[in-house]
Structures are given as structure tokens and as C-alpha cells.
Amino acid sequence: MADVAGQLAGISLFSGLLPAQYEALSRIGVKRSFLKGERIFSEGDEGTGFYVVCGGRVKIFKISTEGKEQILHLCGPGESFGEVSVFTGQGFPADAVAALPSTVLFFPRVAFSSLIRQDPALALNMMAQLSERLRQFAGLIEDLSLKEVPGRLAKYLLYLGGREGNGTVDLDVSKGQLAALLGTIPETLSRILAKLNRRGLIRSRGAQIRILDRRGLEEIALEGKRLP
Amino acid sequence: MADVAGQLAGISLFSGLLPAQYEALSRIGVKRSFLKGERIFSEGDEGTGFYVVCGGRVKIFKISTEGKEQILHLCGPGESFGEVSVFTGQGFPADAVAALPSTVLFFPRVAFSSLIRQDPALALNMMAQLSERLRQFAGLIEDLSLKEVPGRLAKYLLYLGGREGNGTVDLDVSKGQLAALLGTIPETLSRILAKLNRRGLIRSRGAQIRILDRRGLEEIALEGKRLP
DNA sequence: ACATCCCTTTGACTGATGTCAAAGTCCTTT
């Protein structure tokens, strides 16, 4: 269990807690592993607890009746998911699948919620986490309704490019998945990438994309319109 | 101030608290009034606290560079908004305007957050509130990306119709605002309403809409597609 | 090396929705 406690330190949800509290958390946290593509929970499943990603990547998404998927979030190490059902008492509001081979920590609802009751710091961290997610969702809603696909793609590329420093972006998901993240389909994504290539804004080869004209991309991301 | 304390009882965010806690809340809550159309805060403004609606209606929305607006939420009495900035410490993530003449309670960030630190029950309520909002946003994201406008409209009409019991819906916002809520524009909304009328699914006159064929609407809401 | 499978790309087409413009309707104000 000391193993678990060690991992907790790097998780923002648990930052600033005392050693005794890590101890308490590690007692209730259960480690689980999932193969790539394995389902962690489905929309509507009873929410018996929430998860924190230790390694790998977990995809949180919604599926339409026709089968199209919209990715709500891709959770990497240190990020949590499924917290909503801890507090609303309803089922999970979306599906979760391991996008890569992943290990996660599961915290049962009842045990965790009694922990929160005793520890204001943990509660505040949790609220910050929920708030941050809420902010991200507000941004996603804005993008989906106010920007067209090229704008959303440009914004996402800039986001990825910003983290790397240099202008090269490595997609850590397939292009089909990237399309689902942007709220579109692979064909449309492919066409738009081709257009951006033709204009010299980017150079894409496979899962590698180099940003050639950051300013041009920013323009598209802001206006969110028209690639004539 | 006893006036304020009385109002707190009806707010889900504060349900189940002890009288002493209502007392504490009423000490830090400040009542503010806004005229119809008056701005409460703008996106990016420093988040100095959050609000609870006492009376009226507050519109939370995002604006694109071209001026189109997407409504994130219409807050009625008892609902809170602006909580996100209390915990993230960043600016407000959206704009807020009074859609009707409104009175709200303002809770300053610092005072409220120290209150939370002392009171686990308040913290849990707050988390439930944030979680519920998160769930709603997930639904909105799903609708925006997986359904077309007729599907979103049908779903919203059924939602409104469900509350009233009988099949008559009274829009409490203009059709232009309804369009913004559905992520579209007045012209498109108008056309779709006309289509639904022609097919006998609804009968709309001004701001009154009667649902004639609930099952038909449900079909459109689920499939979210095609009005041939 | 080969075959197979899956992902990606391209093309032709359709349909839904935003844009622009103008006419119509309703409500408020004078």
C-alpha cells in the first residue's frame, strides 16, 4: 500500500494533504488495470466511486443513437474522472474506455465521501478540480457551437504545440479519435488537414504534425471560420 | 439580514444546514439588483465571488468573435452561478446578464471559502451543485455535437412540457434567445418551428406552444436527425 | 515477403444550416 501512497503525491486532486491523509487515501484506493479498448464504465452505470489515472490514457465520451462519438475528455496520469456520480448519486453521465493500456486508482464512493467530510482541504481540492473541469466544458461548448471544424482543429493544434515548445506535435491518438474529440468525422478532418497543408500552415506526415505558420493558425482558431 | 437568512432556506446549495450556518451565510451575503439586460459580469473579469439568484432570471453565455452567442445556462431562483471562479482563482469563464429584472445574493470569495473550510456539509452541497452542472454541460455537449437543431428543439420542448404537466409550453424567453440556447439563430429556429407545425407535432402561437404529438417529438429528440 | 486488416485519404453527392435581404407582425409609446 505504501506503493499507492507514493503515487498520490503527484495528483493535483490530492495536493497539499498531510501524510496521515495520504495514508487514509491509500487505504481506500484500489488499483485496477485495463487493456487498451477495455471499458471502465458505461453511461448510466451506477456510480460506485471515482477514478484517478496512474498510467495510460482514459477516454470519456458520449455516443449518439447512430453510433457517432463525441469525446468529452482524454484523461492522462494524475487526472480524475467519474467524480460527478460521487456527489449526484446518479449514474455515470458518460462512457469511459481505456484508450491505451492503463492503470487507475478506484476510490469507492462511500469511503471517499466520509473522508471528505472530515477533511476540508481535500474538499477544496475536489471543488477546484470540478471547477476546472467545468471551465473546460464551457470552452468545449463554446467551440462546438461558435466555431467550425477548422477553428477547433487549429485551436487544438496550437494547444498541443504550445506544450511541446518546438513546433512539432505528436498526436497521441489516432486521427479518427482526434475527429471524435473535435466533434466531427475522420473524412472531414482529413480534408481540413489537407487544406492546411496546401496553404503551408502545417506539414503533417502520419501522426506527426509540424506547425509552420503559428500566426496563420491563430487567425483560423480565433475567427473559427472560412478556409476559402 | 434576517430577511436574507429566510431566503437561504429555499436554496438547494444550502439545504440541510444548521440555523447557525444560515446566520453565518446571511452575514456574508450581499443583496444586489439588476435591471433587465444589465450585465452582472463579463468573461475574464476577476472572480471575486459567486451569486445565487433570488428572483428573476440570469443568462450565462459565451460570445464568439462574430457576435453570435451560445447560452450555457439560464439561472432561475435558487440557482447559483459564478462558483467556478471561487475555486480556480481565475477570471469568470463566461458572461452573465440579467435576462429579466433580477435580484441576486453575492457571496464574496474569501469569506465564503473560509466558511466552507469550517463546514463539511456546505462543501458537500457545493460539490453536488458543481457536479450537477457538470452533468448538464455534458448533456449540452452531447446535444450540440451529436444532434441537429430539430433534435435539440424537440428535446427542449419536451423538457419544458414535462414540467407543466399539460401539453402547453410558455416560453419565458424570446425566440431569439431560445435560438441562442439551442446553439442556432432565429431564422433557423423559425423554419423548424414552422415545419413542426405543418406536421401537426406542435401548434405554436407567439410565445405559446402546445405539444400535440409527444411521441413524434420524442422520436425527433432521440434520433436528432432529418425532418424530410 | 506476403497477406490481411484497419486506418486514412479522396471523390461525388446530399442536405442542413448560416447569411443576406425584405416583408410581416406585435407591442409599446405618444
Added chain:
DNA sequence: AAAGGACTTTGACATCAGTCAAAGGGATGT
């Protein structure tokens, strides 16, 4: 009652993006 203005509706049009279908490319395992 009349006038003004805002909201709503309708029409013509442009365009973006989804659908369907097929070809191309790359990786994996035999």
C-alpha cells in the same frame, strides 16, 4: 389611434460538413 421599433417570418442563396463508396497506405502477424 397612429407611429415607431423590435422581434419574427419568409425567401433566395452559399457553403460547410456528413454520407456513401472506393482506392490508397501502413502495420501486424504468419
